Amino acid sequence: MSGKKKEEFRNEEAILDIQDKPTFGHWLVLSIQHLFTMFGATVLVPLLVGINPSIALFSSGVGTLVYILCTKAKIPAYLGSSFAFVGTMQALMKVYGYPAVGQGAISAGLVYLIVSLIISRFGSEWVDSLLPPVVVGPIIIVIGLSLATTAANDAMLNNSHYDLKYFGVAIFTLVITIIFNMFLKGFASMIPVLLGIVCGYVSAVLVGIVDFHSVAAAKWFSLPAFDVMFVNYDFKLYPGAIIAMAPIAFVTMTEHMGHVMVLNKLTKRNFFKNPGLHRTLFGDGLSSIIAGFAGGPPTTSYGENIGVLAMTKVHSVWVLGGAAIFAVLFSFIGKVSALIQSIPTPVIGGISFLLFGMIASNGLRILVDNKVNYELKRNLIITAVILVIGIGGTYLQIGQFQLTSIALATIFGIVANLVLPERANSEK
Numbered sequence: 001m002s003g004k005k006k007e008e009f010r011n012e013e014a015i016l017d018i019q020d021k022p023t024f025g026h027w028l029v030l031s032i033q034h035l036f037t038m039f040g041a042t043v044l045v046p047l048l049v050g051i052n053p054s055i056a057l058f059s060s061g062v063g064t065l066v067y068i069l070c071t072k073a074k075i076p077a078y079l080g081s082s083f084a085f086v087g088t089m090q091a092l093m094k095v096y097g098y099p100a101v102g103q104g105a106i107s108a109g110l111v112y113l114i115v116s117l118i119i120s121r122f123g124s125e126w127v128d129s130l131l132p133p134v135v136v137g138p139i140i141i142v143i144g145l146s147l148a149t150t151a152a153n154d155a156m157l158n159n160s161h162y163d164l165k166y167f168g169v170a171i172f173t174l175v176i177t178i179i180f181n182m183f184l185k186g187f188a189s190m191i192p193v194l195l196g197i198v199c200g201y202v203s204a205v206l207v208g209i210v211d212f213h214s215v216a217a218a219k220w221f222s223l224p225a226f227d228v229m230f231v232n233y234d235f236k237l238y239p240g241a242i243i244a245m246a247p248i249a250f251v252t253m254t255e256h257m258g259h260v261m262v263l264n265k266l267t268k269r270n271f272f273k274n275p276g277l278h279r280t281l282f283g284d285g286l287s288s289i290i291a292g293f294a295g296g297p298p299t300t301s302y303g304e305n306i307g308v309l310a311m312t313k314v315h316s317v318w319v320l321g322g323a324a325i326f327a328v329l330f331s332f333i334g335k336v337s338a339l340i341q342s343i344p345t346p347v348i349g350g351i352s353f354l355l356f357g358m359i360a361s362n363g364l365r366i367l368v369d370n371k372v373n374y375e376l377k378r379n380l381i382i383t384a385v386i387l388v389i390g391i392g393g394t395y396l397q398i399g400q401f402q403l404t405s406i407a408l409a410t411i412f413g414i415v416a417n418l419v420l421p422e423r424a425n426s427e428k
Helices: 024-049 053-070 086-095 098-122 126-130 133-145 148-156 164-183 186-190 192-206 213-217 239-245 248-267 272-294 303-312 317-330 334-341 345-369 377-392 405-419
Strands: 079-081 299-301 396-398 401-403
Touching (some): 024 079, 024 186, 024 192, 024 303, 024 317, 024 334, 053 079, 053 272, 053 299, 053 334, 086 098, 098 272, 133 303, 133 345, 133 377, 133 405, 148 164, 148 345, 164 186, 164 192, 186 192, 192 345, 213 334, 239 248, 248 299, 248 345, 272 299, 299 303, 317 334, 377 405, 401 405
Antiparallel strands (some): 079 299
């Protein structure tokens, strides 16, 4: 590896720390690994909503580059399509079409920008008091395990029906990735996810569950399906879209902060202070605004890519930026985009078993490292409430507004931490 940039702190546990620059060949492969990891989820959102996946790929790449710029290249994060808005976007698409969805995405991004400006003015010191280890640890566990059902369904279900071939491919992908992660050395030890996906894909081809028709039909070069305001359609105000989507931004903000907490733990830094929570929120919001103007869905940080960081110990922001560049390039190359889209869900499911579990395991590490005392009833109560609400999928629905399980668990955890005394009366 070469071209390391000096900084005040270096995480010695990382193979490549945030500012470490890999050689070109290593950069290429490591970036592709992150691209493959996020691809399935990022293109699934537009498919569910009725938006062309190519523009979601373009938006995620541009949004990630903007995020890296806004955070002074200090945070290794990738932004992909947000699932939190799917239900609302589906409803808006049926009635008004994309112009309303785009306006909603822009309004949600503006909420991020407003909050980031408030935090920039008044500071983020409150984060430490609201989010101590007894709250942060369980939230991170929830972020990982709340995705467990998604991984399991990807691994088992073929059009909502159990498929033994699918399950076999998923387990093979999982096992071979674990073997790569445990026994490979040198550069190969940094790309177990990519190698696992490739081997899983080959196994899927052998059992006949890969459809190459879309690859054959795709053009080599094609513009992403841009849907630009003032170019593809005239401006019209959609108050319903703004009312429906803007409040969801407060939900995704809690998830955003949860992901930043995970990254803090992985990289042994405090991104809430440097470069600052206001910058992370600003970058995330600006990314969604750009997506709304271009024709894509709102964006958010991705747990899948955080899982790759945890597994490989490669935290270089150069690698995440590389993944973003390739996402933009591939959005213009029809056959490459179609080839990646042809990766079957059991391959992604097999990889996800490991990636999502890695995120949850880092939540456990926070509890262990900070010696959270579970002899105290308050700590047991806070953890219990967060875990069951978050993993159980509990949500609050009021009209079109939905508070997701992660957001709801976070709010309950924060409130419980603030109102519960240090000790119960029976412990005094």
